[in-house]
Amino acid sequence: MLAEVNLFGIYVAPISIYAVAATFVTVTIRKILWRLGALGWFWHVPLLEVALYACVLCLLVLYV
Structure with a gap:
């Protein structure tokens, strides 16, 4: 984990x-x-983006 x-x-x-x-x-x-066209599979794209951001942030905090 990073320091200040x-x-x-x-x-x-x-x-x-x-x-x-x-x-x-x-x-x-x-x-x-x-570009892959995968965003069309999801019903609520903004919700996917928020969830993706939360997952990426959690993974960065845990593993970097």
């Missing part, structure tokens, strides 16, 4: 960095699913 990060004299919590990283990973996965 000093960003120009301001200490930032590690969850903030994980959240930004999870956003980029989620956008990448979403683009891949869109």
Whole structure:
């Protein structure tokens, strides 16, 4: 797990960095699913995106 990060004299919590990283990973996965046409399989796409973001964030916190 990361410790606090000093960003120009301001200490930032590690969850903030994980959240930004999870956003980029989620956008990448979403683009891949869109190109494959897999997003059409889901009834509620925004709900899928929120769940995907939560899963990616949890995995980053646990394994990075």
